[in-house]
Amino acid sequence: MDHFGWIQLTLFVGILLVLTKPMGVYLTKVLDVEGKTFLDLAIGPVERFFYSLLGIDPKKEQDWKQYSFSLISFSLVGTLFTYAILRLQHLLPLNPQGFGPVSGQLSFNTAISFATNTNWQNYAGESTMSYLSQMVGLTFHNFASAATGIAVAAALARGVARNSAKTIGNFWTDVIRTILYVLLPICLVYALLLVSQGMIQNFNPYAKVEVVAPYASPVPGKDAEGRQSPPQRKVETQTIVQGPMASQVAIKMLGTNGGGFTNANAAHPYENPTPLSNFLQMLSIFLIPSGLTYYLGRVVKDQRHGWAVWSAMAAIFLVGFLICWWAESTGNPHMHALGIDAASGNMEGKETRFGIFNSALFATVTTDASCGAVNSMHDSFTPLGGLVPLLNIQLGEVIFGGVGAGLYGMIVFVVLAVFLAGLMIGKTPEYLGKKIEAYDVKASVMFIMVPVLGILGSTAWAATSAWGLAGLNNSGPHGFSEILYAYSSTTGNNGSAFAGLNANTCWYNITLGIAMLLGRFFMIIPILALAGNLAGKKSRPLGEGSFPVSGPMFTVLLTGTVLIVGALTFFPALSLGPIVEHYLMTHSNILF
Amino acid sequence: MKNLMSQLRTALVATVLLAVILCGVYPALVWTIAQALFPERANGSLVVKNGKIVGSELIGQNFAGAKYFHSRPSMAGEMGYDATSSGGSNLGPTSKKLIDSVRERVKAYRAENNLPLSVKTPVDAVTASASGLDPHISVRNALLQAPRVAKDRGMEEKAVVEKIEANTQGRDLYILGEPRVNVLNVNLSLDAR
Incomplete structure (x- = not known):
């Protein structure tokens, strides 16, 4: 934990803080159909062209059921679109490596994965997907699922803000304006910045390289007769992946999608060439989620509430990060015993250019948000270093969170916090002048219970089944952590992994696919119901007796609610995985 | 039922239109500018x-x-x-x-x-x-x-x-x-x- 780390951390949080207001103000304009932005002149005509072809009136609002209906239709068509592209990629253009069709169950898993903003990947991009599949089949959802998340957050914020209203906005308007005014312009500039750092953007076939120093290497494993000394193979060439990467990576980070162009994701030197590109990538994950807290303040006309939510998020982020950074810097005593420099921390599965600090920060950021891109292999983290990303996901990814998903998740926790506080002081719970009643609490609790079922239920099933254990890369408690991480990541729509788990099997493809659907739509629908119900309520004027939803007291209450709900739910499972592994690592010589 | 069909139709048109812009125009634009400004890097720093x-x-x-x-x-x-x-x-x-x-x-x-x-x-x-x-x-x-x-x-x-x-x-x-x-x-x- 050196001083360069502290300086980088200060810089990261400082820049994020500075960008929050401008991003929030801009989002407020975009998410208001009447809003004026400086891009109107350029984008306005395109936007109007969209509305005319779609045959919709952008100002005609929908109630929560119509809004949900549009959302589901859009997701359904997109999922089928991607499924078709993956299945037919061998017949489509832009496939210089001649990859065959993606298998049915893998296409099912992948199409759902991208449509739900999860981007869980049961495949290695560079050896499975054609350029067209990456650029069209997958990138489409990077935009669409991100815009969908933002739309839902906006709908919920409107629900909180409105007084006796029937409608919560128009889904199509929200999605189209978000894509055209926010995601696309930022990505255009951002992708070029990434190329300037060394990221590729081309349509060339993979480059064939004659290596500087050809060498002979033993082929791993035994030879045909089962002898221990295997034959040598001469390595003279290296084949290097190419492709339209920058355009995909820009939205992968900004839209908190996280699906890598390559298997190593943001650890691949093309996909994250320099510490500067790494810094930009981390910042771009948090940019919109952070701006949305300011948007919330604007919409409900209580900017201090927006900042209170921001502070609660920032507090949990910092605590998690410091634990992860400390654990990775401290390293692995089993390695130190071999005469390895203990001061350098745990470098297994990490890149030299990022080092411990930037690997730990990236891991925390990507799991606080529902991004899931990785610049280091979480599977090889120390037990406590790996616990932080896992717990971040299990807390519901409300620590800034996925674009939109973080904010709507956090508003649910606000409702619960207000409800708990109301019980404690014996008053009718109230959120910004809206009475919180049984219906609202039920919708919120459903939001909490779905992940419990998805994560703990599926983990228990897989951990006691032959198909579940067959995919493991590690055994002992770490093997259990691999399964727990997989279902947490998919139910939480994160997409990062303890990637040793081989989940490209029939059972895993299907159960993980279902977990992703559950974690997306069974959470969005209760949210929209909550939005519709809140919108319909009469706002009472705020007065002396109103429950304050800003200030340090509220921030502490909100932070406490998130942590207590998460800890109570997941502590037993975490004890069986990372926690017991930590004590085994520090207090015994047992290896698995 | 009529509502269902009309929503699916809207979704279909939106998907096609967005795909043209986001998966065609956008990557092509990034490609063109990147190849002009940073040709060596865009092609893999070979x-x-x-x-x-x-x-x-x-x-x-x-x-x-x-x-x-x-x-x-x-x-x-x-x-x-x-x-x-x-x-x-x-x-x-x-x-x-x-x-x-x-x-x-x-x-x-x-x-x-x-x-x-x-x-x-x-x-x-x-x-x-x-x-x-x-x-x-x-x-x-x-x-x-x-x-x-x-x-x-x-x-x-x-x-x-x-x-x-x-x-x-x-x-x-x-x-x-x-x-x-x-x-x-x-x-x-x-x-x-």
Whole structure:
């Protein structure tokens, strides 16, 4: 934990803080159909062209059921679109490596994965997907699922803000304006910045390289007769992946999608060439989620509430990060015993250019948000270093969170916090002048219970089944952590992994696919119901007796609610995985 | 039912329209500008020597033999440094397989570089990177390899250290990331001498 780390951390949080207001103000304009932005002149005509072809009136609002209906239709068509592209990629253009069709169950898993903003990947991009599949089949959802998340957050914020209203906005308007005014312009500039750092953007076939120093290497494993000394193979060439990467990576980070162009994701030197590109990538994950807290303040006309939510998020982020950074810097005593420099921390599965600090920060950021891109292999983290990303996901990814998903998740926790506080002081719970009643609490609790079922239920099933254990890369408690991480990541729509788990099997493809659907739509629908119900309520004027939803007291209450709900739910499972592994690592010589 | 059909129709049109812009116009625009502004980087930062592509500045490759600086251990593909199969070991901290292979690597590294007992093994030299294609090693790792490389090439150790310094990148903007030595570049500069 050196001083360069502290300086980088200060810089990261400082820049994020500075960008929050401008991003929030801009989002407020975009998410208001009447809003004026400086891009109107350029984008306005395109936007109007969209509305005319779609045959919709952008100002005609929908109630929560119509809004949900549009959302589901859009997701359904997109999922089928991607499924078709993956299945037919061998017949489509832009496939210089001649990859065959993606298998049915893998296409099912992948199409759902991208449509739900999860981007869980049961495949290695560079050896499975054609350029067209990456650029069209997958990138489409990077935009669409991100815009969908933002739309839902906006709908919920409107629900909180409105007084006796029937409608919560128009889904199509929200999605189209978000894509055209926010995601696309930022990505255009951002992708070029990434190329300037060394990221590729081309349509060339993979480059064939004659290596500087050809060498002979033993082929791993035994030879045909089962002898221990295997034959040598001469390595003279290296084949290097190419492709339209920058355009995909820009939205992968900004839209908190996280699906890598390559298997190593943001650890691949093309996909994250320099510490500067790494810094930009981390910042771009948090940019919109952070701006949305300011948007919330604007919409409900209580900017201090927006900042209170921001502070609660920032507090949990910092605590998690410091634990992860400390654990990775401290390293692995089993390695130190071999005469390895203990001061350098745990470098297994990490890149030299990022080092411990930037690997730990990236891991925390990507799991606080529902991004899931990785610049280091979480599977090889120390037990406590790996616990932080896992717990971040299990807390519901409300620590800034996925674009939109973080904010709507956090508003649910606000409702619960207000409800708990109301019980404690014996008053009718109230959120910004809206009475919180049984219906609202039920919708919120459903939001909490779905992940419990998805994560703990599926983990228990897989951990006691032959198909579940067959995919493991590690055994002992770490093997259990691999399964727990997989279902947490998919139910939480994160997409990062303890990637040793081989989940490209029939059972895993299907159960993980279902977990992703559950974690997306069974959470969005209760949210929209909550939005519709809140919108319909009469706002009472705020007065002396109103429950304050800003200030340090509220921030502490909100932070406490998130942590207590998460800890109570997941502590037993975490004890069986990372926690017991930590004590085994520090207090015994047992290896698995 | 009528509502259902009309929503699906809207969804279909929206998908097609957005796909044209987001998956056609947008990547093509990035491609055009990137190829104009940063052609070398957009095409993979490939290194050409005597008319042949010998590697990419950003993609690590394996170097065997005493006269070259060695890259980090790699788990990409079954032979390591397979640039079509990026990835790490994904072995956890209490994995026997991991600790056993690190022990072997420590032994080999200390022997080939003749390290005295008082010197600790640099961690990056014996652990696999996340991508399996890490183009860099730490400065300390490079300096510990310098005597071996100098001896094998019959060079002054000072001259080899100078090559290391010339191929060391500091922190980006003096703050971000870690100082690092590009293995391909330092080896090519030694060969060019």
